[in-house]
Amino acid sequence: MKFIRLFIIFTIVNTCIYAQETISYHVSSPDLKIILTCNPAQGTYSITKGKRTILQNSKLGIIREDEDFTKALKVVGTAERKLKESYVMLNAKKKSITYTANELVISTKTPTGKSMNIIFRVSNDGAAFRYEFPEKDPSLRKIQSEHTSFHFPEGTLAWLQAKAEAQTGFEHTNPSYEVYYNMAIPVGTPSSSANGWVYPALFKTGDTWVMLTEAGLERNYCGTALQRLSPGGEYRINFPQEAEKIKGGALYPESTLPWITPWRIIAIGDLATIMESTLGTDLTPASRLKDSSFVKPGKAAWSWVLEKDKATIYPVQKKYIDYAADMKWQYCLIDANWDQTIGYDSVAVLADYARKKNVGMLLWYNSAGDWNTVKFTPRDKLLTHEERIKEFGRLEEMGIKGIKIDFFGGDGQSMIAYYHDILTDAAAHHLLVNFHGATLPRGLQRTYPNLMTAEAVLGYEMITFGQDAANKAPQHMVASAMIRNVFDPMDFTPMCLYKIPNIERQTTAAFELATAVAFLSGIQHYAETPDGMDHVPVEVKDFLKALPAQWDDVKFIDGYPGKLYVVARKSGSKWYVTGLNGEQINKSLALNLTFLKNKTGKLISSGNDSDSHNGFFAKEVKIPASGELKIDLKKNDGFVAVFE
CATH class of the missing domain: 2.70.98.10 (Beta-galactosidase; Chain A, domain 5)
Structure with missing residues (x-):
C-alpha cells in the first residue's frame, strides 16, 4: 500500500513537471x-x-x-x-x-x-x-x-x-x-x-x-x-x-x-x-530632447573625400561654402585638423560668412581616448561631461551647427554610454551629430533626433583609396542600401559625378546620381567637388538643388541584394523613383508603378552615348494606364525620375 502511494505521488510530480515543460x-x-x-x-x-x-x-x-x-x-x-x-x-x-x-x-x-x-x-x-x-x-x-x-x-x-x-x-x-x-x-x-x-x-x-x-x-x-x-x-x-x-x-x-x-x-x-x-x-524609446527645433536635415558640401587633407585650409573651405550656397545645400563640413590648419578664430569667421549665405558649418572631431592612436585633431576634448560642455558651448557661440566625431572604439557598455552622453550634451548646445568610424546607430536617431547620421559602412572614401575598392563599389553600394541602410541613416558620403583622382570609376554618372536618392542620411554629405560639378549638365544641377532633405513615404519597387535596387521616395506631392544596377550586365526593367499611372515626370539616365550630355540623358516620361515603366540600364548603371 505504501509503495502504491509513493508511486502515485511520484507519477503526479512527474506529470506536473512534464506539463510545465510542455x-x-x-x-x-x-x-x-x-x-x-x-x-x-x-x-x-x-x-x-x-x-x-x-x-x-x-x-x-x-x-x-x-x-x-x-x-x-x-x-x-x-x-x-x-x-x-x-x-x-x-x-x-x-x-x-x-x-x-x-x-x-x-x-x-x-x-x-x-x-x-x-x-x-x-x-x-x-x-x-x-x-x-x-x-x-x-x-x-x-x-x-x-x-x-x-x-x-x-x-x-x-x-x-x-x-x-x-x-x-x-x-x-x-x-x-x-x-x-x-x-x-x-x-x-x-x-x-x-x-x-x-x-x-x-x-x-x-x-x-x-x-x-x-x-x-x-x-x-x-x-x-x-x-x-x-x-x-x-x-x-x-x-x-x-x-x-x-x-x-x-x-x-x-x-x-x-x-x-x-x-x-x-x-x-x-x-x-x-x-x-x-x-x-x-522599438526604440521616443525622443528625449526637450527642444528639437534646431534639428534640420539637409545636404552638405565636403572637401575631404576627393581633395583630402590639403583642402582643409581657409580659402578652399570658403570656396566650398560658396559651392553649398550655389547648390542650395544646407551645410558644409570641414574635416580633420581644422584647428591647426585654419584655427578656431578663422573657423568662426567662416561660420559667420556661411550663415550669411544660409549655410551651416559642421566640424570634425577625434573621439580620442586610449582606444585609437590617430593623431588627427581636435582630440581629447570630448571625454568628460565637463570637457564636452566647454567645447560645445564654444562651438555654439561660434555659430557651428554640428559635429562629426570619428574613430570610436567598439561596442562595450562604456563605449555605448559615451555615445549617449555625447548626444545628450550636444543637444543641450543645439548641435547636430554625425558618428564616424562608429557602431551601428540601432535606432538612436529616434531617441536623440540630433543624431543625423553615422558611417558604420565601408563608404565612398575607400573607393578613393584604391582601384580594387572601386571595382567592388557597384555591388557593395547596392548591398549597403538594402542591408545597412534599412533601419538607420548611413553616411556613405556618395556621388562623384565627374572624376575620382587616380581611380577609374566603375559606375556610370547616372548610377552616382541615383545614390543621392537611394541612400538615406539625415545630412547627406556629397563627394562631388565644385570643379566636378562644373562638368555636370544644368538639369542634373537643378535636380540636386531641388532634391528634398527628408522623406514622407517609401515604396520598394524591385531589387535583390547586391544586384539591383529600385525604390520610390515621396516628398510632398512628388515621388522620386531611383534605381541602381549593381552588376556588370545590361538590364531591361519593367517596373510596376501603378501608384503613378498616367502621371508625367522627368527621367535622368545614361541614355545612349550619342544622346547623352557628359554621361547624362534627360527626357520626359509618362506612366501608362498599365502602370508599367520600361527602363534599360547599362552595366553598373542607374537612373532617377521625378513625378508629381
Whole structure:
C-alpha cells in the first residue's frame, strides 16, 4: 500500500513537471500570419509565417553572475495587450509612422526565486523580444552572456558582414563596421573574424526574407553581434571583445535593478516588407530632447573625400561654402585638423560668412581616448561631461551647427554610454551629430533626433583609396542600401559625378546620381567637388538643388541584394523613383508603378552615348494606364525620375 502511494505521488510530480515543460505560449501578428511560440521551461521559442518555419527551436535566456536565467524557469504569470503607437521621424524613410503589434509578457522565476520577464511583440512585419528584471535592488548586477539564438532552417541563405577584430586596422580603429558583405552564403558559414557578424543581418529562407538587428540599446548594455560560428544554422548573440571599452569602464552589461535589455528584432516578409519596415525605430524609446527645433536635415558640401587633407585650409573651405550656397545645400563640413590648419578664430569667421549665405558649418572631431592612436585633431576634448560642455558651448557661440566625431572604439557598455552622453550634451548646445568610424546607430536617431547620421559602412572614401575598392563599389553600394541602410541613416558620403583622382570609376554618372536618392542620411554629405560639378549638365544641377532633405513615404519597387535596387521616395506631392544596377550586365526593367499611372515626370539616365550630355540623358516620361515603366540600364548603371 505504501509503495502504491509513493508511486502515485511520484507519477503526479512527474506529470506536473512534464506539463510545465510542455506548456507553450503563443502570440501572433495582428493579421495572424506570423506566430511566435515560446516554451519558457525549455528556454526556447520558434516563429512561423503561414506554413513556413522561419526560426526553428531557438534559445532564450541570460546568465547573470548571480543567477542562471536559461533553464528551469517557472511561469508565474502572463499578460497580453494590443499596441498601437504613432510617431514622427525627420530622419527616416517615412515621416509619419504607426506601429501596431500584439504583446505577450511571460513572467518567470528561477528555482531560487529570482524574477525575469520575457517580453514579446509581433507585428505584421516581424517579431521582437527582450528581457526584463523587474525586481528593485540598488546592488550592481552583471551579465556574463546572453543565451539568445536564431536558428534558421536548412537551406537558408545569408547576407552578412564580418565584425573586424578590436584594435586592428588603421591606427587601431576597428571595429567600425567597415567590411564588405558576404553575399548569399549558406547559414552556418563561419565568419572570417573571431568577432563574429554585425547587424543588420539579412537571410532568405525559401521565398521569405528575414532581417536581424537590435534596438533600444541603452547606456546600461553593450552592443552585440552574432557569433562567428553558427552550427546547424543557429546564430547566437556575441558580446564585444575585451578592447571594445573605455579604460576603466564596463565591457559587458552591468546595472542595478530594475533592468531591461535591448530588443532583439526579427523582421519577416517579402523583400518589400523588409525594405519598407520601420521596426528599427518602432522599438526604440521616443525622443528625449526637450527642444528639437534646431534639428534640420539637409545636404552638405565636403572637401575631404576627393581633395583630402590639403583642402582643409581657409580659402578652399570658403570656396566650398560658396559651392553649398550655389547648390542650395544646407551645410558644409570641414574635416580633420581644422584647428591647426585654419584655427578656431578663422573657423568662426567662416561660420559667420556661411550663415550669411544660409549655410551651416559642421566640424570634425577625434573621439580620442586610449582606444585609437590617430593623431588627427581636435582630440581629447570630448571625454568628460565637463570637457564636452566647454567645447560645445564654444562651438555654439561660434555659430557651428554640428559635429562629426570619428574613430570610436567598439561596442562595450562604456563605449555605448559615451555615445549617449555625447548626444545628450550636444543637444543641450543645439548641435547636430554625425558618428564616424562608429557602431551601428540601432535606432538612436529616434531617441536623440540630433543624431543625423553615422558611417558604420565601408563608404565612398575607400573607393578613393584604391582601384580594387572601386571595382567592388557597384555591388557593395547596392548591398549597403538594402542591408545597412534599412533601419538607420548611413553616411556613405556618395556621388562623384565627374572624376575620382587616380581611380577609374566603375559606375556610370547616372548610377552616382541615383545614390543621392537611394541612400538615406539625415545630412547627406556629397563627394562631388565644385570643379566636378562644373562638368555636370544644368538639369542634373537643378535636380540636386531641388532634391528634398527628408522623406514622407517609401515604396520598394524591385531589387535583390547586391544586384539591383529600385525604390520610390515621396516628398510632398512628388515621388522620386531611383534605381541602381549593381552588376556588370545590361538590364531591361519593367517596373510596376501603378501608384503613378498616367502621371508625367522627368527621367535622368545614361541614355545612349550619342544622346547623352557628359554621361547624362534627360527626357520626359509618362506612366501608362498599365502602370508599367520600361527602363534599360547599362552595366553598373542607374537612373532617377521625378513625378508629381
